[in-house]
Amino acid sequence: MKPTETTSGLPSSADVVVVGGGFAGAAVACFLCRKGLTDVLVLEAESQFGQHASGLNAAMARQVTADPLTNEILSRSLSLLTAAGDDWPDTVDLRPGGSLLLTAKGRGDGLLSAARTAAEKGLDCRVLDREGAMAMVPVLDPRAFDRAVYTASDGVVDIHGLLWRFLKTARKGGARLVTSCRMTGVESRDGRVTAVTTDRGRVTCRVLVNAAGAWGNRLAALVGLDPLAMTPYRRHLVTTPPLEVTDPGWPFVWDTTHDFYFRPEVGGLLLTPGDESPMEPGDTPRDPAVLEILADKLARYCPELSGIPVARYWAGLRTITRDSRFAVGWDGRMEGLFWVAGLGGHGMTASSAVGEFSADRILGNPVNESWKKGLAPNRLC
Ligand SMILES: Cc1cc2nc3c(=O)[nH]c(=O)nc-3n(C[C@H](O)[C@H](O)[C@H](O)COP(=O)(O)OP(=O)(O)OC[C@H]3O[C@@H](n4cnc5c(N)ncnc54)[C@H](O)[C@@H]3O)c2cc1C
Structure with a gap:
């Protein structure tokens, strides 16, 4: 001793x-x-x-939010994450599939303006119209969004x-x-x-x-x-078995208006219904009702994914400040x-x-x- x-x-x-x-x-x-x-x-x-x-968590590295200060921190973080150093020999696995953040008319002004600011500072993000976004992820429903922010260096991290x-x-x-x-x-x-x-x-x-x-x-x-x-809020994640409809090359897709996201995960998808309920800290119980919320959002805003089977789901706490x-x-x-x-x-x-x-x-x-x-x-x- x-x-x-x-x-x-x-x-x-x-x-x-x-x-x-x-x-x-x-x-x-x-x-x-x-x-x-x-x-x-x-x-x-x-x-x-x-x-x-x-x-x-969902392991998604996203560099554009509606807040320019947060975006500076996220971009600095990603450059640290992908840089090697003498005491830091291993690079962490980042699958840079990109991200696609969907916005609806009149609802995503803050996000679009933050994306333009980030692009001016050198981030590889750009605003796409519906056709541009659907060329990347053909299952999107053009009625559910107006424009999309695509960031090429976003991706999925080995957490x-x-x-x-x-x-x-x-x-x-x-x-x-x-x-x-x-x-x-x-x-x-x-x-x-x-x-x-x-x-x-x-x-x-x-x-x-x-x-x-x-x-x-x-x-x-x-x-x-x-x-x-600040308050802890519960959020669920859901995975599916391998699916015919998905392409592992898709970026992660975040519908910021209807608050749900999905990304490729071992041949299938990982998704969230975007739930947000305040909770006491601790082990987080699952609520099966969220599966219906997810099914409903997919049916309305991404019908090509409607009815996909669930393999597993779990919940965790995101602690969010005022x-x-x-x-x-x-x-x-x-x-x-x-x-x-x-x-x-x-x-x-x-x-x-x-x-x-x-x-x-x-x-x-x-x-x-x-x-x-x-x-x-x-x-x-
Ligand atoms: C469903 C979900 C999806 C998410 N998706 C993403 C994503 O895609 N990308 C992203 O960047 N982020 C994501 N996040 C957010 C991210 O996971 C969190 O912001 C991050 O993990 C918070 O880390 P933390 O260390 O603050 O908290 P925690 O990981 O909760 O760590 C806090 C630790 O403190 C310990 N502790 C508490 N009290 C004591 C005590 N008295 N003594 C000793 N130890 C104590 C706890 O046991 C715990 O291990 C997601 C979160 C959730 C829940």
């Missing part, structure tokens, strides 16, 4: 304690270690990393490969990664975090990173703080508390840039000022 280790296997101290072993926590630990701060401890309550939203790239890089850099360990409390002195308590012992620390996903506000309550304005932007930064009410939360439906894609930005902020390095302001957690107090 190392002198600083307790009998529980936990160190008695760490400079930075990261709570949560999903994309948020893993990415922050990874970039802290890459940038030279290696006294990092990651605590994950479950017996494995990435068991909640980070292991249950387990990405999570483990972060975790392996962190471990190689010196971070300690602990599973089956739940943070249960926080100690503070003079308004500053001094230690965390867990179900396996106590660890003193200088910085506490709240990367607890849907549990983020539960952690805030442990610190004695009011919640941030203004849909991420909450990444120092708390401001409690010194030493750093939030990496509210990653909504883009947390897998954004994780590399969010990890890099968080590490720079924790280290006191210069950062992009508009990201710092736009992501400040205190806007949600």
